[in-house]
Amino acid sequence: MTNEFPTYTEKPVLVIGAAGVDIVGRMRGDLHEGTSNPAAIRTSFGGVARNVAENLARLGHPVRLLTAVGQDSLGDQLLQQAASAGVDVEAVMRVPDAPTGAYLAVIQSDGALHFALDDMRALSALTPDYVRQYTDLFEDSSLLFIDANLPKDTLRTVMSLARQAHLPVCADPTSSSLAPRLLPYLKRLFMITPNSGEAAILCGRPPSDRPRQALETARCLVSQGVGIALVTLAEFGVSYATSATSGHIPALRTQILDPTGAGDALTAVVIFGLLNDIPIDDAVRLGVTAASLTLRHRGAVLPDLSLEKLYDQLV
Numbered sequence: 001m002t003n004e005f006p007t008y009t010e011k012p013v014l015v016i017g018a019a020g021v022d023i024v025g026r027m028r029g030d031l032h033e034g035t036s037n038p039a040a041i042r043t044s045f046g047g048v049a050r051n052v053a054e055n056l057a058r059l060g061h062p063v064r065l066l067t068a069v070g071q072d073s074l075g076d077q078l079l080q081q082a083a084s085a086g087v088d089v090e091a092v093m094r095v096p097d098a099p100t101g102a103y104l105a106v107i108q109s110d111g112a113l114h115f116a117l118d119d120m121r122a123l124s125a126l127t128p129d130y131v132r133q134y135t136d137l138f139e140d141s142s143l144l145f146i147d148a149n150l151p152k153d154t155l156r157t158v159m160s161l162a163r164q165a166h167l168p169v170c171a172d173p174t175s176s177s178l179a180p181r182l183l184p185y186l187k188r189l190f191m192i193t194p195n196s197g198e199a200a201i202l203c204g205r206p207p208s209d210r211p212r213q214a215l216e217t218a219r220c221l222v223s224q225g226v227g228i229a230l231v232t233l234a235e236f237g238v239s240y241a242t243s244a245t246s247g248h249i250p251a252l253r254t255q256i257l258d259p260t261g262a263g264d265a266l267t268a269v270v271i272f273g274l275l276n277d278i279p280i281d282d283a284v285r286l287g288v289t290a291a292s293l294t295l296r297h298r299g300a301v302l303p304d305l306s307l308e309k310l311y312d313q314l315v
Helices: 048-058 073-085 121-125 128-132 135-139 152-164 179-188 196-203 211-223 262-275 280-295 307-312
Strands: 013-016 020-027 039-046 063-066 068-070 093-095 101-107 113-119 143-147 169-172 228-232 238-241 246-249
Touching (some): 013 048, 020 073, 020 113, 039 048, 039 073, 048 073, 048 143, 048 262, 068 073, 093 121, 135 152, 143 152, 143 262, 169 179, 169 262, 196 211, 196 228, 211 238, 211 246, 228 280, 238 280, 246 280, 280 307
Parallel strands (some): 013 063, 013 143, 020 101, 068 093, 143 169
Antiparallel strands (some): 020 039, 101 113, 228 238, 238 246
């Protein structure tokens, strides 16, 4: 495994992590506890890994998804939708004794996340033994993306298989509670995409949404061995660093309809850009454009995402 830039290849990206259904309610006014609150509620398929996989597929890059979903109707629908978007779902595990994963979020009227709940019990069935059945996928991929929803033992196995296959690894810490799972592997990551709170935990610093402080945190991650650190700042864009360059790209000024999936869009587009020999600064700019467009969309993935659309709307 390496944290050097991958060279251009048409080999698939292997994506391992969470998949489920998103239920997102956006408040129409102030939130009042202990009673029903008027809101606009939508459902769509989500999960960090699944979102990254669909974004890559919609950009036209081959992608394989390794996750676990329930043996239920939601699992059937999720796999059908992912396959129709171009994602290879042949390696997905079906779990008979747990439901397909779910994410429940309450969004404030200004678009900010108020709180969220998730049920990813199905992913606990994604054991090291199951992953080892797909060693060939590691050997036949250009890059691996993981999210920190993976069980600790499975994460260890995934990282070991990636090292044996000399496969660059990109990781999303997913949440402040899960981010510490990545601490043992920072030196082995080609890229990491935390938000400011997750990045602060990984660096042992106070969290800050200010671009300058986020830039220092990105540099901190690089000093710990990460190849590329992207610290996402929602409507403030992203601060990024490598050993050779660093910077901040502001987001498009836009009303936030739904923050779900914006960071996953950024991650997927940066991966796509790097695999297609786009310089890191330009790849991050494209990624921020994808995140900004996703913030305007009521759903986790833009259904009409394309490279042409990104360049038309480039920040």
